[in-house]
Amino acid sequence: MTIITRAAEFCSSPKFERVFDNFARDHADAFIDATEAKDGDVEHKHEYKELHDQYLKLFEEELSEFVESEGATIEDFFKECREIRDGQFTALFEEHTYAWFVDHLLACMDYKHFYGLMVNEARRLHHRNRSCVSFCESMEKRLYVWGSGGTGQLGLGTEDDYALPQLWENGQVQVESVTSGGCHSAGVSSDGRLFFWGSSDRGQLGNTTSKLEQNFRSIPSETVACIPRESKTKLVVCGWWSTLAVVSSKLDDNQEDRVFSWGSNDHHQLGRDQSMNVDEAEVSAEIVHLPRRLQVATIACGWKHSLLATAEGDVFSWGSGRHGQLGLGDETLATKVPKHIVALQGTAVANVFCGWEHSVFRSSDGEVFTCGNNRHGQLGVMSGSLASEKPKERRKQVNALPVRVADPRDNNQSLRTVQVDCGWHFVLCLTEAAEPVTWGKGSHGQLGLGGFGNAYEPKVVPFPHTISQIACGSEHSMVVTTSGELYTCGWGEHGNLGHGDNTNRAALEKVDFFVNSNQEVISVTGGGAVSIAVTRIRRQ
Template structure:
């Protein structure tokens, strides 16, 4: 008999809370997965963890943000440097947000009509706003944009992704556009208007790290471009690429999803297998004790047979989600970001315990919390979990 799933769900958080990014109403760190109580009354369908802030998207399209706010990254006028409880982004309350992203210190979102929005830091043009003309006739970018505003108004957007100081969007027609500072500051002049990424068509999904980019095409080929100092492009070398180039070592695999951390990358196959490459320090790739960087994708054997359906990559750690709702985390362990109850750094994926009381509306105390979505940030992790009742035994009479 199949298990029955209740309608009760929780947004969970653990790791560093020094900027309020856990949403617990304080600035303490958590070593275990704990519910964000103020979000329990909302049906949250997606979460995003940034380097120092967080956001949640509700089924009805409302957007909540919390954490670090010194650059306007929460989407409302900064009243304090940090906010430790989720707050509604009122400027977007009249549209239905369906997906969002957090970069170094700016955010992007897209609504159900394909309209994109940006807010936060803008000194590199990452919010897509045109420079303002000053009194002396020169033009300058606004440093911070505290209230979300339209960006890329000529594009019909399907997905947004944010890097350290640049932005990338996937349009409804399968093309990729980018703007901002795509390389470490000082390497190239910033661009505040969207530019088409040449050579990419029929793109299915995009993922962006600090300064590198991934694009999975509908034909299953994975392309990458940007910085490559740790092999995060998967090209077999450490040469940066200003134009997309195919990722090596994945031929014959049916790829279904991708994820990018600060300096590492992962892809997921239809068979639930994970491949990882890029920076290996702290064990964030999941290859056990091997902390060396990988220039080309390699199968994460320690997750073999787990039927992974999602991987999220943070700054220095990763979390994999199984089809039956279990979470495995690995990488840097300080601040409790791995959720084990111990601040242990490890390259061995270990299960994150979700030992929480059953919901009040559950018909049974027998059951468990099953994760449905996970998001890794700089030093914290977020997840969405749903309670699943164990089936009642049936009579053999």
């Protein structure tokens, strides 16, 4: 086996692929603009040459540690690569499925190959000004939903539950992404407009284009008067009775993010220093108690509390804090406006997640921190002799400050992750070693450990396949393998596991629907007994 094939094995991890997916995503606009430019020689423009130089440098940085461990230099590696003709790469990798690596390797050595690859990736990751339907058709992508539909939150035009994935065909609604909360869902269009469907009993759908004559809407409706017309929605998340949206606005020739909220404010989860009735809740208001010129990395919305992480890695929390879920060091009843979590100062937080009464934070280097209610072990940390304490005493356990979660294979080391998600009372992670790790409440089998008990410390989930993505619903788990197969476990009462029945499952089980219809799953997300998947026709 040559150094090239060994390098391919080294680079086959989700972490390595994600680095280059992020590069394509970050520069998607530039490459899309290149394809739309009138100059037919755009691929030779200087600015795209510079991007190729950045790309090559990134590849060298990611690969240098491996090459040096092989007793070679990065120059030696590329010299060997250039001595092999393009057509011979197929023979070299005939026993390996490393098409992704070959594409990027050729892109490093050949500018035109790089340009073509990046344009294709940009189109895949960031289609602009196109409807959901045309986007999916052009890329052979489809959006499926299933599970609980009792308040219309599936957007299928009914109030029924579905135990098998249903194709989402709202052609008149131009959405590119969908998210789901307790009983409502939201979509963001390619041009930054917001659409909502599901329960509206607390104003969580915002002020829609038509008067809401009932407590739910089963077909997506565009939300108006929620955000300024000159702004575009960047992020939206749905909580139990509330909604948060981040919009990008231009201020003094600079872009800044603004955060808006609407829905129930019973526990100050909207971040507004005021009370309101349902009619007032439908009209969004900007959360003003945040730093100016804010750049938001991510937001999260739970049952009664909310979280926000800035691009600089600072974290703010607001809402109910009676179980310490705000991470502010106390169990205050509620915090009306966003407060900086000082305990995480110095930790660059990249992702935040809200459970029912707990919070999860993932740092930029993959460490995981938790705070809040630990009744079911959802913090992944023990306190004293927690495992041997009586259940009544165990339920009192809370952590009001974020604590670091340990590696299940070595308690002296921090857990290192590439992905994290959480349900109401449990957490699921994907480690740097591509292992699924979980902890918390397991009464519905959502931990995938083969039983229905809780896990008070992180446990490695037994699973024989390589995972590319994880996601959590309220009390169920989903994982996507690198071969595009979807596996689910946990609560299945509303058909949200996608197996055609309402049975709970304690171990991850393949969703045959997508296999039988010759589709591979690209990504998944979950809500309150709701599952959402993006698929494409399986490539031969």
